[in-house]
Amino acid sequence: MAVQWLLVCHGLVTLLVVVSFLCGQWPIFQGTFIQRIHNFLTFGAFDYFRRFIEYVFGSRGTNALYLAQYYCCDRPNPILQAMYLAIVGGTYCLIVYTTFNYIPGHYIAGYHRYTSMLAVGVGILLFLLASFSDPGTINSENVSQYLSLYPYDNIIYSEKECSTCKILKPARSKHCSICDRCVARFDHHCGWMNNCIGEKNTLYFVMFLFWHFFLCVYGTVAIGLVLAGRLKELEVVYILTAYYGIENSFRSLTPHVVQWLVNSYNTQILVMVFLAIVSLLLSGFFGYHASLCLSNTTTNETFKWQDYLSWQRKVEEAKASAEALKASLDELSSQEIKPPQSKWKSFFRKSHLEDINIVKNNIYDRGFLKNLYEIIYPLSSRHSFSFSKLKNE
Numbered sequence: 001m002a003v004q005w006l007l008v009c010h011g012l013v014t015l016l017v018v019v020s021f022l023c024g025q026w027p028i029f030q031g032t033f034i035q036r037i038h039n040f041l042t043f044g045a046f047d048y049f050r051r052f053i054e055y056v057f058g059s060r061g062t063n064a065l066y067l068a069q070y071y072c073c074d075r076p077n078p079i080l081q082a083m084y085l086a087i088v089g090g091t092y093c094l095i096v097y098t099t100f101n102y103i104p105g106h107y108i109a110g111y112h113r114y115t116s117m118l119a120v121g122v123g124i125l126l127f128l129l130a131s132f133s134d135p136g137t138i139n140s141e142n143v144s145q146y147l148s149l150y151p152y153d154n155i156i157y158s159e160k161e162c163s164t165c166k167i168l169k170p171a172r173s174k175h176c177s178i179c180d181r182c183v184a185r186f187d188h189h190c191g192w193m194n195n196c197i198g199e200k201n202t203l204y205f206v207m208f209l210f211w212h213f214f215l216c217v218y219g220t221v222a223i224g225l226v227l228a229g230r231l232k233e234l235e236v237v238y239i240l241t242a243y244y245g246i247e248n249s250f251r252s253l254t255p256h257v258v259q260w261l262v263n264s265y266n267t268q269i270l271v272m273v274f275l276a277i278v279s280l281l282l283s284g285f286f287g288y289h290a291s292l293c294l295s296n297t298t299t300n301e302t303f304k305w306q307d308y309l310s311w312q313r314k315v316e317e318a319k320a321s322a323e324a325l326k327a328s329l330d331e332l333s334s335q336e337i338k339p340p341q342s343k344w345k346s347f348f349r350k351s352h353l354e355d356i357n358i359v360k361n362n363i364y365d366r367g368f369l370k371n372l373y374e375i376i377y378p379l380s381s382r383h384s385f386s387f388s389k390l391k392n393e
Protein backbone atom coordinates (compact mmCIF):
# COMPACT_ATOMS: atom_id res chain seq x y z
CA MET A 1 0.00 0.00 0.00
CA ALA A 2 3.04 2.32 0.40
CA VAL A 3 3.04 3.26 -3.32
CA GLN A 4 -0.65 4.26 -3.22
CA TRP A 5 -0.14 6.58 -0.24
CA LEU A 6 2.91 8.08 -1.91
CA LEU A 7 0.78 8.78 -5.00
CA VAL A 8 -2.07 10.27 -2.93
CA CYS A 9 0.39 12.53 -1.07
CA HIS A 10 2.03 13.56 -4.34
CA GLY A 11 -1.37 14.47 -5.85
CA LEU A 12 -2.44 16.45 -2.76
CA VAL A 13 0.87 18.36 -2.51
CA THR A 14 0.76 19.20 -6.26
CA LEU A 15 -2.85 20.41 -5.94
CA LEU A 16 -2.03 22.50 -2.84
CA VAL A 17 1.03 24.13 -4.45
CA VAL A 18 -0.75 24.87 -7.77
CA VAL A 19 -3.92 26.24 -6.09
CA SER A 20 -1.90 28.32 -3.57
CA PHE A 21 0.34 29.75 -6.29
CA LEU A 22 -2.48 30.67 -8.69
CA CYS A 23 -5.39 31.50 -6.35
CA GLY A 24 -3.73 32.28 -2.97
CA GLN A 25 -4.44 36.02 -3.20
CA TRP A 26 -8.19 35.53 -3.70
CA PRO A 27 -10.31 37.08 -0.90
CA ILE A 28 -11.71 33.68 0.19
CA PHE A 29 -8.19 32.51 1.13
CA GLN A 30 -7.35 35.65 3.14
CA GLY A 31 -5.66 34.74 6.44
CA THR A 32 -5.52 31.02 5.60
CA PHE A 33 -2.46 28.80 5.17
CA ILE A 34 -3.13 28.89 1.38
CA GLN A 35 -2.43 32.64 1.39
CA ARG A 36 0.73 32.03 3.48
CA ILE A 37 1.94 29.41 0.98
CA HIS A 38 1.17 31.88 -1.85
CA ASN A 39 3.16 34.65 -0.11
CA PHE A 40 6.04 32.28 0.45
CA LEU A 41 6.05 31.09 -3.18
CA THR A 42 5.74 34.59 -4.68
CA PHE A 43 7.86 36.72 -2.29
CA GLY A 44 9.20 34.79 0.72
CA ALA A 45 11.16 32.13 -1.17
CA PHE A 46 12.86 34.77 -3.35
CA ASP A 47 13.68 36.87 -0.28
CA TYR A 48 15.31 33.92 1.50
CA PHE A 49 17.25 33.10 -1.69
CA ARG A 50 18.39 36.78 -2.00
CA ARG A 51 19.60 36.78 1.62
CA PHE A 52 21.47 33.52 1.00
CA ILE A 53 23.13 34.97 -2.14
CA GLU A 54 24.04 38.15 -0.24
CA TYR A 55 25.54 36.08 2.59
CA VAL A 56 27.63 33.93 0.20
CA PHE A 57 28.57 36.34 -2.63
CA GLY A 58 28.00 39.80 -1.11
CA SER A 59 26.64 42.80 -3.04
CA ARG A 60 27.99 41.48 -6.40
CA GLY A 61 25.79 38.41 -6.06
CA THR A 62 22.64 40.40 -5.21
CA ASN A 63 23.29 42.79 -8.14
CA ALA A 64 23.53 39.80 -10.51
CA LEU A 65 20.34 38.39 -8.98
CA TYR A 66 18.45 41.68 -9.49
CA LEU A 67 19.69 41.78 -13.08
CA ALA A 68 18.41 38.22 -13.66
CA GLN A 69 15.09 39.15 -12.00
CA TYR A 70 14.81 42.22 -14.25
CA TYR A 71 15.48 40.10 -17.34
CA CYS A 72 13.00 37.36 -16.32
CA CYS A 73 10.12 39.53 -15.05
CA ASP A 74 10.42 42.98 -16.67
CA ARG A 75 11.85 42.30 -20.14
CA PRO A 76 10.46 40.21 -23.01
CA ASN A 77 12.01 36.74 -22.76
CA PRO A 78 11.15 33.23 -23.99
CA ILE A 79 11.64 31.40 -20.64
CA LEU A 80 7.94 30.62 -20.06
CA GLN A 81 7.41 29.88 -23.77
CA ALA A 82 10.16 27.23 -23.57
CA MET A 83 8.62 25.92 -20.34
CA TYR A 84 5.19 25.60 -22.02
CA LEU A 85 6.68 23.64 -24.94
CA ALA A 86 8.62 21.42 -22.50
CA ILE A 87 5.48 20.68 -20.42
CA VAL A 88 3.29 19.92 -23.47
CA GLY A 89 6.01 17.98 -25.32
CA GLY A 90 7.12 16.10 -22.19
CA THR A 91 3.58 15.10 -21.17
CA TYR A 92 2.69 13.98 -24.71
CA CYS A 93 5.92 11.95 -25.06
CA LEU A 94 5.25 10.30 -21.68
CA ILE A 95 1.76 9.32 -22.86
CA VAL A 96 3.14 8.01 -26.18
CA TYR A 97 5.82 5.84 -24.48
CA THR A 98 3.66 4.50 -21.65
CA THR A 99 0.15 4.27 -23.12
CA PHE A 100 0.24 4.07 -26.93
CA ASN A 101 1.13 0.36 -26.92
CA TYR A 102 -2.35 -0.30 -25.39
CA ILE A 103 -4.11 1.62 -28.24
CA PRO A 104 -6.29 0.26 -29.85
CA GLY A 105 -7.79 -1.24 -26.69
CA HIS A 106 -11.09 -2.71 -25.61
CA TYR A 107 -12.72 0.72 -25.14
CA ILE A 108 -10.53 2.95 -27.35
CA ALA A 109 -10.13 2.92 -31.14
CA GLY A 110 -6.78 2.97 -32.97
CA TYR A 111 -7.36 6.36 -34.64
CA HIS A 112 -6.79 8.11 -31.27
CA ARG A 113 -3.05 7.66 -31.90
CA TYR A 114 -3.42 10.19 -34.75
CA THR A 115 -6.23 12.41 -33.42
CA SER A 116 -4.25 12.99 -30.21
CA MET A 117 -1.27 14.13 -32.31
CA LEU A 118 -3.57 16.43 -34.30
CA ALA A 119 -5.12 17.84 -31.10
CA VAL A 120 -1.67 18.63 -29.62
CA GLY A 121 -0.63 20.15 -32.99
CA VAL A 122 -3.68 22.47 -32.99
CA GLY A 123 -2.83 23.50 -29.40
CA ILE A 124 0.75 24.40 -30.38
CA LEU A 125 -0.50 26.26 -33.47
CA LEU A 126 -2.85 28.39 -31.32
CA PHE A 127 0.05 29.03 -28.93
CA LEU A 128 2.24 30.21 -31.83
CA LEU A 129 -0.56 32.42 -33.23
CA ALA A 130 -1.17 34.08 -29.85
CA SER A 131 2.58 34.43 -29.19
CA PHE A 132 3.80 35.81 -32.50
CA SER A 133 0.80 37.75 -33.87
CA ASP A 134 0.54 41.52 -33.53
CA PRO A 135 -1.72 42.31 -30.53
CA GLY A 136 -2.62 45.68 -32.10
CA THR A 137 0.45 47.92 -31.77
CA ILE A 138 -0.37 51.64 -31.92
CA ASN A 139 2.12 53.96 -33.60
CA SER A 140 2.12 57.48 -35.05
CA GLU A 141 0.79 56.17 -38.41
CA ASN A 142 -2.29 54.34 -37.15
CA VAL A 143 -3.08 56.31 -33.98
CA SER A 144 -5.72 58.51 -35.68
CA GLN A 145 -7.51 55.37 -36.92
CA TYR A 146 -7.54 53.89 -33.40
CA LEU A 147 -8.69 57.22 -31.90
CA SER A 148 -11.74 57.22 -34.19
CA LEU A 149 -12.49 53.52 -33.58
CA TYR A 150 -12.30 53.67 -29.78
CA PRO A 151 -14.03 56.81 -28.43
CA TYR A 152 -13.35 58.00 -24.84
CA ASP A 153 -16.11 57.19 -22.37
CA ASN A 154 -14.89 59.96 -20.01
CA ILE A 155 -15.43 57.58 -17.11
CA ILE A 156 -12.42 55.27 -17.09
CA TYR A 157 -10.84 56.70 -20.27
CA SER A 158 -10.24 60.34 -21.12
CA GLU A 159 -7.85 62.04 -23.55
CA LYS A 160 -4.26 61.41 -22.44
CA GLU A 161 -0.82 61.21 -24.04
CA CYS A 162 1.50 58.22 -23.62
CA SER A 163 4.55 59.64 -21.88
CA THR A 164 6.85 57.10 -23.58
CA CYS A 165 5.49 56.89 -27.16
CA LYS A 166 4.53 60.62 -27.22
CA ILE A 167 1.23 59.86 -29.00
CA LEU A 168 -2.38 60.21 -27.84
CA LYS A 169 -3.58 57.10 -26.03
CA PRO A 170 -6.81 55.82 -27.67
CA ALA A 171 -9.48 54.59 -25.23
CA ARG A 172 -9.00 50.96 -24.08
CA SER A 173 -5.26 51.05 -24.96
CA LYS A 174 -2.34 50.76 -22.53
CA HIS A 175 1.41 51.16 -22.73
CA CYS A 176 3.02 47.78 -21.96
CA SER A 177 6.19 48.48 -19.98
CA ILE A 178 7.63 45.02 -20.83
CA CYS A 179 7.14 45.25 -24.63
CA ASP A 180 7.59 49.05 -24.57
CA ARG A 181 4.69 49.86 -26.91
CA CYS A 182 1.08 51.02 -26.76
CA VAL A 183 -1.43 48.23 -27.47
CA ALA A 184 -5.06 48.67 -28.58
CA ARG A 185 -7.81 47.09 -26.42
CA PHE A 186 -5.04 45.96 -24.06
CA ASP A 187 -6.00 42.96 -21.93
CA HIS A 188 -2.76 41.95 -20.19
CA HIS A 189 0.87 41.03 -20.90
CA CYS A 190 1.09 37.23 -20.97
CA GLY A 191 4.42 35.80 -19.84
CA TRP A 192 3.59 32.35 -21.28
CA MET A 193 3.08 33.90 -24.74
CA ASN A 194 5.86 36.49 -24.27
CA ASN A 195 3.38 38.88 -25.92
CA CYS A 196 0.67 41.35 -25.04
CA ILE A 197 -2.91 40.16 -25.38
CA GLY A 198 -4.77 42.91 -27.18
CA GLU A 199 -7.31 43.77 -29.85
CA LYS A 200 -5.97 41.44 -32.55
CA ASN A 201 -4.97 38.30 -30.63
CA THR A 202 -7.59 38.00 -27.85
CA LEU A 203 -9.41 35.44 -30.04
CA TYR A 204 -6.28 33.24 -30.32
CA PHE A 205 -5.68 33.57 -26.57
CA VAL A 206 -9.23 32.54 -25.59
CA MET A 207 -9.17 29.71 -28.16
CA PHE A 208 -5.80 28.62 -26.70
CA LEU A 209 -7.35 28.41 -23.20
CA PHE A 210 -10.39 26.49 -24.44
CA TRP A 211 -8.33 24.10 -26.58
CA HIS A 212 -5.91 23.28 -23.75
CA PHE A 213 -8.85 22.66 -21.41
CA PHE A 214 -10.27 20.28 -24.06
CA LEU A 215 -6.82 18.64 -24.52
CA CYS A 216 -6.53 17.90 -20.78
CA VAL A 217 -10.07 16.46 -20.62
CA TYR A 218 -9.36 14.39 -23.77
CA GLY A 219 -6.13 13.05 -22.24
CA THR A 220 -7.77 12.20 -18.91
CA VAL A 221 -10.71 10.38 -20.56
CA ALA A 222 -8.49 8.56 -23.10
CA ILE A 223 -6.09 7.24 -20.40
CA GLY A 224 -9.14 6.28 -18.30
CA LEU A 225 -10.52 4.27 -21.24
CA VAL A 226 -7.13 2.59 -21.82
CA LEU A 227 -6.95 1.52 -18.15
CA ALA A 228 -10.59 0.34 -18.18
CA GLY A 229 -9.72 -1.68 -21.32
CA ARG A 230 -6.70 -3.27 -19.59
CA LEU A 231 -8.96 -4.31 -16.68
CA LYS A 232 -11.31 -5.99 -19.14
CA GLU A 233 -8.61 -7.59 -21.35
CA LEU A 234 -6.70 -9.06 -18.39
CA GLU A 235 -9.96 -10.22 -16.76
CA VAL A 236 -8.88 -8.71 -13.44
CA VAL A 237 -12.39 -8.80 -11.95
CA TYR A 238 -12.78 -12.48 -12.88
CA ILE A 239 -9.37 -13.39 -11.37
CA LEU A 240 -10.13 -11.45 -8.16
CA THR A 241 -13.51 -13.14 -7.67
CA ALA A 242 -12.74 -16.67 -8.94
CA TYR A 243 -9.16 -17.16 -7.65
CA TYR A 244 -8.92 -14.81 -4.66
CA GLY A 245 -12.50 -15.34 -3.44
CA ILE A 246 -13.37 -11.64 -3.30
CA GLU A 247 -17.10 -10.88 -3.23
CA ASN A 248 -18.43 -9.73 -6.62
CA SER A 249 -19.69 -6.32 -5.48
CA PHE A 250 -18.56 -2.80 -6.33
CA ARG A 251 -17.74 -2.03 -2.70
CA SER A 252 -15.46 -5.03 -2.07
CA LEU A 253 -13.84 -5.05 -5.53
CA THR A 254 -12.98 -1.30 -5.75
CA PRO A 255 -9.98 -1.22 -3.30
CA HIS A 256 -8.41 -4.30 -4.95
CA VAL A 257 -8.92 -2.94 -8.48
CA VAL A 258 -7.47 0.46 -7.47
CA GLN A 259 -4.49 -1.27 -5.84
CA TRP A 260 -3.87 -3.33 -8.99
CA LEU A 261 -4.14 -0.23 -11.24
CA VAL A 262 -1.79 1.85 -9.08
CA ASN A 263 0.77 -0.96 -8.88
CA SER A 264 0.68 -1.75 -12.60
CA TYR A 265 0.05 1.66 -14.21
CA ASN A 266 1.32 4.30 -11.77
CA THR A 267 2.79 6.58 -14.50
CA GLN A 268 -0.53 6.67 -16.38
CA ILE A 269 -2.42 7.47 -13.16
CA LEU A 270 0.02 10.28 -12.29
CA VAL A 271 -0.44 11.79 -15.78
CA MET A 272 -4.23 11.44 -15.42
CA VAL A 273 -4.23 13.27 -12.04
CA PHE A 274 -1.98 16.01 -13.47
CA LEU A 275 -4.23 16.48 -16.54
CA ALA A 276 -7.39 16.52 -14.40
CA ILE A 277 -5.97 19.25 -12.09
CA VAL A 278 -4.78 21.37 -15.05
CA SER A 279 -8.16 20.98 -16.81
CA LEU A 280 -9.94 22.30 -13.70
CA LEU A 281 -7.65 25.36 -13.57
CA LEU A 282 -8.00 25.97 -17.32
CA SER A 283 -11.81 25.74 -17.13
CA GLY A 284 -11.69 28.58 -14.56
CA PHE A 285 -9.39 30.74 -16.72
CA PHE A 286 -11.40 30.08 -19.87
CA GLY A 287 -14.72 30.84 -18.11
CA TYR A 288 -13.33 34.11 -16.74
CA HIS A 289 -11.94 35.31 -20.10
CA ALA A 290 -15.03 34.15 -22.04
CA SER A 291 -17.28 36.15 -19.68
CA LEU A 292 -15.00 39.20 -20.15
CA CYS A 293 -15.23 38.86 -23.96
CA LEU A 294 -19.03 38.53 -23.88
CA SER A 295 -19.36 41.72 -21.80
CA ASN A 296 -16.69 43.51 -23.92
CA THR A 297 -14.40 44.20 -20.96
CA THR A 298 -10.66 43.59 -20.69
CA THR A 299 -8.71 42.35 -17.66
CA ASN A 300 -7.08 45.80 -17.50
CA GLU A 301 -10.54 47.42 -17.45
CA THR A 302 -11.82 45.20 -14.61
CA PHE A 303 -9.19 46.82 -12.34
CA LYS A 304 -10.10 50.30 -13.63
CA TRP A 305 -13.81 49.64 -12.99
CA GLN A 306 -13.05 48.31 -9.50
CA ASP A 307 -11.14 51.52 -8.65
CA TYR A 308 -13.79 53.76 -10.23
CA LEU A 309 -16.73 52.02 -8.53
CA SER A 310 -15.12 52.01 -5.06
CA TRP A 311 -14.18 55.71 -5.43
CA GLN A 312 -17.72 56.53 -6.64
CA ARG A 313 -19.21 54.61 -3.71
CA LYS A 314 -17.05 56.56 -1.24
CA VAL A 315 -18.16 59.88 -2.80
CA GLU A 316 -21.83 58.85 -2.66
CA GLU A 317 -21.44 57.61 0.93
CA ALA A 318 -19.89 60.94 1.95
CA LYS A 319 -22.78 62.82 0.27
CA ALA A 320 -25.40 60.58 1.94
CA SER A 321 -23.74 61.03 5.37
CA ALA A 322 -23.68 64.82 4.93
CA GLU A 323 -27.37 64.82 3.96
CA ALA A 324 -28.27 62.58 6.91
CA LEU A 325 -26.37 64.89 9.29
CA LYS A 326 -28.17 67.93 7.87
CA ALA A 327 -31.55 66.16 8.21
CA SER A 328 -30.92 65.22 11.86
CA LEU A 329 -29.79 68.79 12.66
CA ASP A 330 -33.01 70.12 11.07
CA GLU A 331 -34.99 67.54 13.05
CA LEU A 332 -33.28 68.61 16.28
CA SER A 333 -34.05 72.30 15.71
CA SER A 334 -37.75 71.59 14.95
CA GLN A 335 -38.21 69.14 17.87
CA GLU A 336 -40.17 71.71 19.88
CA ILE A 337 -42.89 71.74 17.24
CA LYS A 338 -42.95 68.01 16.22
CA PRO A 339 -43.37 65.14 18.71
CA PRO A 340 -40.09 63.12 19.02
CA GLN A 341 -39.83 59.90 16.94
CA SER A 342 -40.03 56.65 18.85
CA LYS A 343 -36.63 55.04 19.62
CA TRP A 344 -37.74 51.74 18.07
CA LYS A 345 -38.89 53.47 14.89
CA SER A 346 -35.59 55.30 14.47
CA PHE A 347 -33.68 52.06 15.23
CA PHE A 348 -35.38 50.25 12.34
CA ARG A 349 -35.23 53.23 10.00
CA LYS A 350 -33.39 52.42 6.75
CA SER A 351 -29.85 53.78 6.61
CA HIS A 352 -29.22 56.43 3.94
CA LEU A 353 -26.16 54.46 2.83
CA GLU A 354 -28.35 51.49 1.79
CA ASP A 355 -29.93 53.60 -0.97
CA ILE A 356 -26.63 54.06 -2.79
CA ASN A 357 -26.67 52.21 -6.08
CA ILE A 358 -23.57 52.61 -8.27
CA VAL A 359 -24.06 51.56 -11.88
CA LYS A 360 -21.25 50.35 -14.15
CA ASN A 361 -21.93 52.13 -17.41
CA ASN A 362 -19.73 50.27 -19.91
CA ILE A 363 -20.35 52.04 -23.25
CA TYR A 364 -18.23 49.46 -25.11
CA ASP A 365 -20.68 46.67 -24.19
CA ARG A 366 -22.86 46.42 -27.31
CA GLY A 367 -24.66 43.20 -26.46
CA PHE A 368 -23.63 39.55 -26.48
CA LEU A 369 -23.49 38.98 -30.26
CA LYS A 370 -21.81 42.26 -31.27
CA ASN A 371 -19.20 41.82 -28.49
CA LEU A 372 -18.40 38.32 -29.75
CA TYR A 373 -18.17 39.61 -33.33
CA GLU A 374 -15.73 42.31 -32.18
CA ILE A 375 -13.43 39.61 -30.73
CA ILE A 376 -13.61 37.50 -33.93
CA TYR A 377 -13.32 40.46 -36.30
CA PRO A 378 -11.49 43.34 -34.54
CA LEU A 379 -12.56 46.93 -35.28
CA SER A 380 -9.22 47.97 -36.81
CA SER A 381 -9.23 44.99 -39.24
CA ARG A 382 -12.70 46.02 -40.48
CA HIS A 383 -11.49 49.59 -40.87
CA SER A 384 -8.32 48.69 -42.80
CA PHE A 385 -10.39 46.35 -45.04
CA SER A 386 -12.83 49.12 -46.02
CA PHE A 387 -9.90 51.53 -46.39
CA SER A 388 -8.01 49.24 -48.83
CA LYS A 389 -11.27 48.58 -50.74
CA LEU A 390 -11.81 52.31 -51.18
CA LYS A 391 -8.20 52.73 -52.31
CA ASN A 392 -8.59 49.99 -54.97
CA GLU A 393 -11.80 51.57 -56.26
Ligand SMILES: [Zn+2]
Pocket residue numbers: 162163164165166174175176180181182
Ligand atom coordinates in the same frame (compact mmCIF):
# COMPACT_ATOMS: atom_id res chain seq x y z
ZN1 LIG B 1 3.06 54.01 -25.27
Ligand SMILES: [Zn+2]
Pocket residue numbers: 176177178179180188189190195196197
Ligand atom coordinates in the same frame (compact mmCIF):
# COMPACT_ATOMS: atom_id res chain seq x y z
ZN1 LIG C 1 3.53 43.33 -23.47
